[in-house]
Structures are given as C-alpha cells and as structure tokens.
Amino acid sequence: MAKFLTTSGTSYYIESIILGAKKELYLVSPYLQISKTLSERLKDAASNGVFIKIIYGKSNLLADQLKLLESIQNLQIYFFDNLHAKCYFNEQTMVITSMNMYQFSEKNNREMGIFIDKDADADLFGDAYRETKSIIQSAVIHKKTGAIIKKESSVNIIQKEKTKTQNPKGFCIRCNDKISYNIERPYCKTCFYIWSEWENYNYVEVGCHGCGKPEATTFMKPECYSCFKKNS
Numbered sequence: 001m002a003k004f005l006t007t008s009g010t011s012y013y014i015e016s017i018i019l020g021a022k023k024e025l026y027l028v029s030p031y032l033q034i035s036k037t038l039s040e041r042l043k044d045a046a047s048n049g050v051f052i053k054i055i056y057g058k059s060n061l062l063a064d065q066l067k068l069l070e071s072i073q074n075l076q077i078y079f080f081d082n083l084h085a086k087c088y089f090n091e092q093t094m095v096i097t098s099m100n101m102y103q104f105s106e107k108n109n110r111e112m113g114i115f116i117d118k119d120a121d122a123d124l125f126g127d128a129y130r131e132t133k134s135i136i137q138s139a140v141i142h143k144k145t146g147a148i149i150k151k152e153s154s155v156n157i158i159q160k161e162k163t164k165t166q167n168p169k170g171f172c173i174r175c176n177d178k179i180s181y182n183i184e185r186p187y188c189k190t191c192f193y194i195w196s197e198w199e200n201y202n203y204v205e206v207g208c209h210g211c212g213k214p215e216a217t218t219f220m221k222p223e224c225y226s227c228f229k230k231n232s
Contacts, residue, residue, distance in 0.1 A: 007109065028086060205218060
C-alpha cells in the first residue's frame, strides 16, 4: 500500500531507490542539478550495470553539470519542455513527490511525497511507469550525453537488434519501440525485463505488436484484431 512521506522521508527513499536499483533507474525532475553526492551514487549504480534515464525540462545544463554527467556510464538524458512532474523509481520502488532532484539532500523546504512498492501497488506503479515512458516518447534526447553508454545494457542490445533488422515489422506492446515481429516476443528487451518481474500474461498494454497502433493488448494477445487476422 502507498505510504505518505514528509521531507526527510522523501529524501531517504529517493536515495534508497538509487542505491537499490538493480536494472534501471528513472529520475524525473524539471530542474536538473547534480550534486557531488548524487553523481557518486549514479556512478555506483552505473558501474553495477544499472541503466539510468534522467528527464528534465526547466533549465539549461551548466558546463560543470554536463561534465559530471558525461563521466557517468549507462546514462541517457531527455529534455521535455512542459515537464512539471517529479518522480523517481527503479524496477521495484517509486517516489512521486513535490521535491526536485537538486533538493533531495536539502532539509530547508517542506516537501511531501508518496512511496510506492511494485508488489503492493502493481497497478499504480504500472500507471506511473507508462506515463513516464510516454513523456520520454515526446521528449528530446540530449545529444551530448546520449553517446556515453558504454556497458552492454539492455538498450545497447536493442540498438544492435535494430541495426541487424533493416526494416523492423513489429512494435513493443508497452513502449511502442520498433522491434522484430515475433508473436512470442512482443516486448523490447527493456520492457521485457520489467514485465518479467511480474510475469502477468494478461496485463493490459497500450499498443499492437503488428501495426503499433494504440490497442489494449496483452502478452497472450499482443495484436489488434486486424493484425491478428492478417498474420494468422
């Protein structure tokens, strides 16, 4: 069940989310300001194979901030101009809060937040996860830091698969990325890792594996009716 957080609790759980990440880490905050402590935490996570995505939208990156970020492997940064949400999560736990990223170590402001555990609140966690993916789909990747991914992360694997497949004919039913058409593998690598934590074969996704159009699909039924008829 979701848990209410005060200022100190919000800071604690955001740091715990970063420290506890095993596969992926999402940091959504309008204002991007990376402290030395936070950069060290992110470097530790990246060195353990965690893929990190940061989404921001309200300020330009300063030279010292860019330098800090370029030193972190497995990192992609996205800019979304209309961003106002603040949300931090890994593959298991999440905090939705009023606290910006640069404030997580500060104690002066009065903040509130909600802590969500995937096992206890699967639907709520899934809704927030999909909304974050939707924001990323509309965001612009920061070119200067998008090329610093060095580990063999799931995203690297996806890019290799795209290179091998000149004309992908399928779509991930969760994030809508282009993938090879395979009715038994309707997820991209990244989304499959998330799905595999639950392995809910009837969990409703957002798109058709065959045409990519919006459709209520599942692992068991990953296509819209038209694609199902055409490909069966």
